[in-house]
Amino acid sequence: MSLRETAGKGLPSFNKLPFKMRAGLLAAAVLLIITSFVHILNFNKAYAVVVDGKTIATVASKHDADAVIEQLIDQQEKKYGKPVNIVQNITIEKVSKDKKMLVSSDQLEQRLKTVLDYKIQGAAVKVNGKVQFAFKSREEAENFIKALKEEYKTAENAVVKFEEKVEIAEMPLQTDKIINVQSALDEVKKEGRIPRYKVKEGDTLWDIAVNNGVSVDELLAANPGFKPELMQIGQVIKLSDKEPLINVVCIHEKTVEEKIEAPVKIKRNPNMLQGKTKVIEPGEDGLKKVKYRFIAKNGEQTEKIILDEKVIKEPTARIVEKGTRMLVASRNYGGGRLAKPAPGGIVSAFGPRWGRMHEGVDLGAAYGSPVVAADSGKVIRAGWYGNYGKCVDISHGNGIVTRYAHLSKIKVKVGQQVKRNQVIGNVGTTGRTTGPHLHFEVRVNGRPVNPVNYM
Ligand SMILES: [Zn+2]
Numbered sequence: 001m002s003l004r005e006t007a008g009k010g011l012p013s014f015n016k017l018p019f020k021m022r023a024g025l026l027a028a029a030v031l032l033i034i035t036s037f038v039h040i041l042n043f044n045k046a047y048a049v050v051v052d053g054k055t056i057a058t059v060a061s062k063h064d065a066d067a068v069i070e071q072l073i074d075q076q077e078k079k080y081g082k083p084v085n086i087v088q089n090i091t092i093e094k095v096s097k098d099k100k101m102l103v104s105s106d107q108l109e110q111r112l113k114t115v116l117d118y119k120i121q122g123a124a125v126k127v128n129g130k131v132q133f134a135f136k137s138r139e140e141a142e143n144f145i146k147a148l149k150e151e152y153k154t155a156e157n158a159v160v161k162f163e164e165k166v167e168i169a170e171m172p173l174q175t176d177k178i179i180n181v182q183s184a185l186d187e188v189k190k191e192g193r194i195p196r197y198k199v200k201e202g203d204t205l206w207d208i209a210v211n212n213g214v215s216v217d218e219l220l221a222a223n224p225g226f227k228p229e230l231m232q233i234g235q236v237i238k239l240s241d242k243e244p245l246i247n248v249v250c251i252h253e254k255t256v257e258e259k260i261e262a263p264v265k266i267k268r269n270p271n272m273l274q275g276k277t278k279v280i281e282p283g284e285d286g287l288k289k290v291k292y293r294f295i296a297k298n299g300e301q302t303e304k305i306i307l308d309e310k311v312i313k314e315p316t317a318r319i320v321e322k323g324t325r326m327l328v329a330s331r332n333y334g335g336g337r338l339a340k341p342a343p344g345g346i347v348s349a350f351g352p353r354w355g356r357m358h359e360g361v362d363l364g365a366a367y368g369s370p371v372v373a374a375d376s377g378k379v380i381r382a383g384w385y386g387n388y389g390k391c392v393d394i395s396h397g398n399g400i401v402t403r404y405a406h407l408s409k410i411k412v413k414v415g416q417q418v419k420r421n422q423v424i425g426n427v428g429t430t431g432r433t434t435g436p437h438l439h440f441e442v443r444v445n446g447r448p449v450n451p452v453n454y455m
Pocket residue numbers: 348358360361362438439440
């Protein structure tokens with residue numbers, strides 16, 4: 001059965017309609033079919049937004065996706081004031097629709113914000129060829145270098161340089177790496193100071209490491225050539241082997257006036273008691289002009305060199321009189337010092353010896369040599385005295401007593417007045433000795449003192 005036959009039977013005959021109406025109806029039908037088909041096709045399609053090969057969202061409209069991307073770029077361009085490119089490769093691809101995956105423009109924007117990076121033509125500061133700082137413009141990079149030099153400038157006329165090769169290179173830079181001048185300065189300043197530690201009494205390397213949060217190995221690495229067993233109080237050791245990013249060296253010269261301290265001249269006065277001083281001439285400080293070169297690294301002075309020195313005014317000496325007269329009772333002589341009681345040099349000094357105190361000096365005089373009183377005084381001991389053997393003590397007044405021991409012969413008696421240089425006995429080996437010598441002591445208020453200081 002043909003269409004025409006069916007139509008002819010069920011409906012008012014199509015063929016009977018006027019030709020124009022028939023053509024119109026036919027065209028309308030065709031149009032309806034085409035539009036429905038197109039509509040069905042579109043209804044089944046969506047757009048995937050692909051970033052570096054990975055679909056991050058699917059949206060209904062390509063136009064909307066383009067608009068979102070355009071807007072993101074616009075925001076960045078407004079922020080940096082120059083053209084911005086997206087770092088990643090971004091494409092929009094037509095895909096079959098999956099209702100669950102479709103996102104709104106706002107959602108697409110949020111997702112893109114988390115994955116996209118942008119780059120601009122900026123200016124990098126390279127240190128020894130390596131990009132260390134990224135700035136949005138050459139001007140910013142130049143400002144940073146200027147500010148860094150200014151930061152560590154120690155004087156108006158100073159010459160400031162970098163130890164490293166520091167240069168500016170204009171190049172595409174990722175915007176998230178771009179920093180401002182202040183942040184870059186802070187970073188350099190933080191790195192510029194190597195933490196150091198000054199060794200205190202009782203410190204061990206282990207203590208220093210633990211107290212400063214580093215390991216012993218790190219400490220050793222930071223201080224090449226450092227020997228822990230030779231560590232000394234006051235020694236400064238580095239706590240980190242991190243090297244500063246940029247070292248700023250500042251050199252300046254300065255002439256300063258400095259005083260020259262008056263030299264002190266001591267004049268011994270045997271008529272004045274020992275320990276007393278008297279200023280005879282106060283003297284006057286001089287003046288000089290000194291030209292220095294100061295070298296500082298990262299703001300810390302490392303060197304101070306004298307370039308030139310000119311004396312403007314010579315100082316005059318301060319003359320101080322110093323008494324040398326001992327508190328010995330004698331008024332018969334002006335020397336003030338004790339006479340040497342026996343010939344021969346000192347063979348054993350005053351001080352600790354063999355684990356005990358040697359309370360005098362031993363004079364290596366030959367057996368039988370005369371022993372004389374070191375100063376005038378009164379004999380207060382003359383006889384055997386334990387390990388001292390044959391021993392003489394002479395009191396000189398003011399608590400001063402001299403003792404002469406190991407004598408072979410005693411020629412004075414207790415209570416006898418003796419004169420300075422008067423023979424009181426002979427050198428021997430009595431008491432505890434290993435050979436002939438004179439053991440000579442000086443005691444002040446019973447306390448032994450070094451006789452050398454009084455002879
Ligand atoms: Zn002795």
